[in-house]
Amino acid sequence: MADLQSTNRVALAKVRETTFGVTPTSPAFKAIRQTSSGLNANPKTVITSEIRSDRQVTDLILVGEDAGGPVGGELAFSVADDDLEEALQGTWSNSPSITVAVADTEISDVTTTTITVSAGGTAFVAGMLTLTQALPTAANNKLARVNSSTATSIVYPAATFSADAVIPVGASVRQVGFQGASADIAAVTSGGNGLTSTVLDFTTLGMVPGEWIKVGDGDTTNCSFATAADNGFCRISLVAAHKITFDRVPTGWVADAGTGKTISIFTGDFLTNGSTKRSNTIERQYLDHSPVTYEYMRGMTLNTLQVEAKQQAIATYTKNYIGRDAVLPSPMVRVSGATDVAAPTYGVLNTSSNVGRIGFDGSTITGPNFVMSAQFTINNNIRAQQAIGSIGAVGTGNGEFTVTGQLETYFGDPTIYQKVINNTLTSFDLRVGRSDGNRESLLVDFPSIKLSSGSPAVSGKNQDVMIQAGFQAIMDATRLYTVSVGRFWYLPIV
Known part of the structure; x- marks a missing residue:
């Protein structure tokens, strides 16, 4: 007897x-890591109105079809990159990177000073910090500072690497930040908090206003400011050739000349909301069937994305699609020429050791208003567009981009409640990431929010008083976006 279909044997993948x-x-179907999939096709049927003398119904007529539904998952680095891009309807601005797809091709050679590439070398400019990964010699996989480049070479200081002549699939070089020469980068307060340089040209390093960066590398000798408060996450408001101005800095930021220091700064990829609507074909495979059953949900446009972080739990997200239709191929075979792209393998993120920061009004929330849970929902207000001549939707229409959320905190003092009462403009940011390996991390920033609800809840005896503060994110008047996401491929421990 054939096995019945188990939920553990349902595979999900998508292609743009x-x-x-x-x-x-x-x-090329990208595998989706999932905890549930409620995607479905909902046929719209109408009973014939024909009147018969024998009182019987002669037909149930298919007149339309709705398709879509939710897919649940656990948040891990890189697994939601496409989902974030589709939810924000923006486009990732990526730091320079080269990954080997064909062995010994995109990167063909590593010498003691040079990485030889097939193209794209000039994107790596002097001063950039790069991270090399999956090179054959283990000691070659590390941070290094670029000296110069050409279209086909990235050049480093003497004796940076050992020789690697054959470069495997998956090996990569990626910009993850930049580093000044000794005493070239200083922390300043005059004219606005920021960093200045004498030689390094900040405008060549790919940074933009609104982006967060990490100042200092406490893992490496002399790569951080002597003033501890000047090493941390900062948000950029302006980039000029020899000054980066910040509108968010760590508490206690002061001037520091960086004497004798080669200050390291870590940057990432950057995404903000826009209006580029994208659709997908989602493939669902029922692998216990023989032959395998293939189901294709077409035109799947991401409508909502909800991220939730509860205390002592796994960070989760749920995406909800609206699309065209669902089809089962006949004969039951996979779509012609289909190939598979494996899902990223980074570990899931928890809310205990993988939350680097929950920021509110520019400062990290610690005590006394400790956070119990945080969640936000991005809603594109997508609508299915129906028309005569089509069973499924002929398209999807864009609606208003809205972002709402909620912070549940202990009622340690009245500061949050006061912002609710006064309709105060404030901000909210959340950084989650690995605490091991390269500390890959995501930083979600809502630069302008207003708290829309929330008051202290007294639920009974022997309980802590909590406040659930709902918020509405609005377009930031300076940056002209509502939400940004930073993607860091490397962060130091300190």
Whole structure:
């Protein structure tokens, strides 16, 4: 007897569509890590109105179909990159990187000073910090500072690497920050908190206003400011050739000349909300069936994305799609030319050791208003567009981009409650990431929010008084966006 279908044997994958509702030719399906999938097709049927003398119904007529639904997952670095891009309808601005797809091709050689590449070398400019990974010699996988570059070479100081002649698939070089020469970078307060340089040109390093950066590398000798308060996360408000101005700095920021220091700064990829709507074909495989059953949900446009972090739990997210239709191929075979792209393998993030910061009004929330839970929902208010001549939707329409959320905190003092009462403009940011390996992290920033609800809740005896503060994110008047996401591929421990 054939096995019945188990939920553990249902595979989910997706591919971006070029044309709404049309699966690309020879699609490369990216595997989706999931905890649940409620995707479904809902046929719309109508009973015939024909009157018969024998009182019987002769037909149930299919007149339309709605398709879509939720997919749940656990948050891990890189697994939600496409989902964030689709939810924000923006486009990732990526730091320079080269990854080997064909062995010994994109990167073909490593000498003691030079990484030889097939193209793209000039994107790596002097002063950049790069992270090399998956090179054959283990000691070659590390941080290093770029000296110079050409289209086909990235050049480093003498004796940076050992020779690697054959470079495998998956090996990579990626910018993760930059480093000044000795005493070139200083922390300043005059003219606004920021960093200044004498030689290094900050405008060549890919930074933009609104982006967060990490100042200092306490893991490496002389790569942090002597003033501890000047080493931490800062948000950029302006980038000039020899000054980066910040509108958010760690508490206690002061001037520090950086004497004798080669200050390291860590940067990442950057995403803000826009209006570029994207659709997908989602493939669901029922692997216990023989032959395998394939189901294709076409035109799947991400409508909402909710991220939730509760105390002592796994950080989770749920995405909800609205699309065109669902089809089962006949005969039951996979779409022609389909290939598979494995999902990222980074570990899931918890809310105990993987939350680096919950920021409110520019400062990290610690005590006395300790956070019990935080969640936010991005809603594109997508609508399915129906028309005569089509069972499924002919398209999806964009609506207003809205972001709401909630912070549940202990009622340690009245500062949060006061902002609710006074309709005070404030901000909220959340950084989650690995505490091991390269400390890969995501930083979500809502630069302008107003608290829309919340008052102290007295629920009975022997309980802590809590406040659940709902918020509405609004367009920041300076940056002209509502939400940004930073993606850090490397962060120091200190």
